[in-house]
Amino acid sequence: MEIKRDIYLRKLLNSRHNGMIKVVTGMRRSGKSYLLFNLFADALHSEGISPDHIIKINLEDRRNNELRNPDNLLHYIDSLIIDEKIYYILLDEVQMVNEFEDVLNSYLHVKNADVYVTGSNAKFLSKDVITEFRGRGEEIRIHPLNFVEYMSAQPNTNTYDMRLLFDYMQYGGLPKVVTIQDERERKEYLKSLFTHTYLKDIKERYSIQLDADLEELIDVIASDIGSLTNSLKIQNTFKSAKKSSISINTIKQYLDYMQDAFLIEKSVRYDIKGRKYIDTPVKYYFEDLGLRNSRLNFRQTEQTHLMENMIYNELRIRDYSVDVGQVIFNTRNEKGISERKNLEVDFVCNKGYNRIYIQSAFAFPTIDKQKQELNSLKRIDDNFKKVVIVGGMQPTYYNDDGILILNIYDFLFDKVSIDN
Numbered sequence: 001m002e003i004k005r006d007i008y009l010r011k012l013l014n015s016r017h018n019g020m021i022k023v024v025t026g027m028r029r030s031g032k033s034y035l036l037f038n039l040f041a042d043a044l045h046s047e048g049i050s051p052d053h054i055i056k057i058n059l060e061d062r063r064n065n066e067l068r069n070p071d072n073l074l075h076y077i078d079s080l081i082i083d084e085k086i087y088y089i090l091l092d093e094v095q096m097v098n099e100f101e102d103v104l105n106s107y108l109h110v111k112n113a114d115v116y117v118t119g120s121n122a123k124f125l126s127k128d129v130i131t132e133f134r135g136r137g138e139e140i141r142i143h144p145l146n147f148v149e150y151m152s153a154q155p156n157t158n159t160y161d162m163r164l165l166f167d168y169m170q171y172g173g174l175p176k177v178v179t180i181q182d183e184r185e186r187k188e189y190l191k192s193l194f195t196h197t198y199l200k201d202i203k204e205r206y207s208i209q210l211d212a213d214l215e216e217l218i219d220v221i222a223s224d225i226g227s228l229t230n231s232l233k234i235q236n237t238f239k240s241a242k243k244s245s246i247s248i249n250t251i252k253q254y255l256d257y258m259q260d261a262f263l264i265e266k267s268v269r270y271d272i273k274g275r276k277y278i279d280t281p282v283k284y285y286f287e288d289l290g291l292r293n294s295r296l297n298f299r300q301t302e303q304t305h306l307m308e309n310m311i312y313n314e315l316r317i318r319d320y321s322v323d324v325g326q327v328i329f330n331t332r333n334e335k336g337i338s339e340r341k342n343l344e345v346d347f348v349c350n351k352g353y354n355r356i357y358i359q360s361a362f363a364f365p366t367i368d369k370q371k372q373e374l375n376s377l378k379r380i381d382d383n384f385k386k387v388v389i390v391g392g393m394q395p396t397y398y399n400d401d402g403i404l405i406l407n408i409y410d411f412l413f414d415k416v417s418i419d420n
Helices: 006-014 032-046 062-068 070-080 100-108 129-133 149-150 161-169 175-179 183-205 213-225 231-240 248-260 289-295 303-317 367-378 408-412
Strands: 022-024 054-058 088-093 113-118 137-141 264-271 276-286 321-330 338-351 354-361 385-391 404-407
Touching: 006 022, 006 032, 022 032, 022 100, 022 321, 032 054, 032 088, 032 113, 054 062, 054 070, 054 408, 062 070, 062 264, 070 100, 088 321, 100 113, 100 248, 149 161, 149 354, 161 183, 161 289, 175 338, 183 213, 183 248, 183 289, 213 231, 213 248, 213 289, 231 248, 231 404, 264 303, 276 289, 276 321, 289 303, 303 321, 303 338, 303 354, 303 408, 338 367, 354 367, 367 385
Parallel strands: 022 113, 022 137, 054 088, 088 113, 264 321, 354 385, 385 404
Antiparallel strands: 264 276, 321 338, 338 354
């Protein structure tokens, strides 16, 4: 089974020969190694690149133990570069090498060396990894499978298959999950992966000994995806429900650790009319829904929240920066007294000079529900595109206010582009 990762393959191909170290980052088990060693290497072969000019080294393989020594690795790669043609150096799990930063920086001065690396522990996957390469590193962020990629691994299936969409929102997009057909095995794989891979990385990197609060915090964030929160609110939850005295600073640290490991992402609030950011409260979304659901033992699978998280992830895959919008306005209540109100816009999406406002609405059944979802968008007085993404298979259309009511499938498969 070959799963297409065309978004990332195209980025790798477009980054060739740019004089920078290409660093493929992303959460563990998201397909970084397969992208580099299989899809990218095959693309180079198809363009006529000779196999002996594609140097592939899996540093996690015990057979390559000697190459984990930085000097041995340098000597080995140098011995394979025997002419002036371009050599593509692909290093998997490069964090297995001591002083790997020095090794990679050494090839910045070799004109016919084009270097690509992946890594799979919390240290290497830190959001600050590019600074290790002195401004000469380019990050290519890979995510778990989006729905289109997930569907590419499903033979003879209907694009508009609600069952598959619900399965995707339940079990997520880690490539290994797609190959597991048994529901019980999927659940056990995700639970084990979270505990023995992601949590282990965080605990070992930051030497966390008393880890009960960290695990409780993960469960709190998993329960509140799509909800505004802040460290003080979380601390109060710990005090009242968990009888814990965890400090706000510790909560902030743990949240940073989870973000550095790409388990979650933070979306901050943006005052649309005031054109300014508001530090708190914020929203957190999980990078993979299967992992999120596994933390809660697959009990809290509300489709409204899962669809919102899925849309957020898809927007990030499409290279949008995504904020939570708020629209503040003055109105009069039933007694005629002036009051200030605040409406939320789920996503304020920016890419270059383009901006899109998006609401997520799993169901759009009644006039009142439609008014509720449209109210905040209608109060935005600029000319950027406004969209409501709706669950189900209703037709996509523009309403009388020029707002695009977009079917979730048309959004995920980009049949009706939000960019135009």
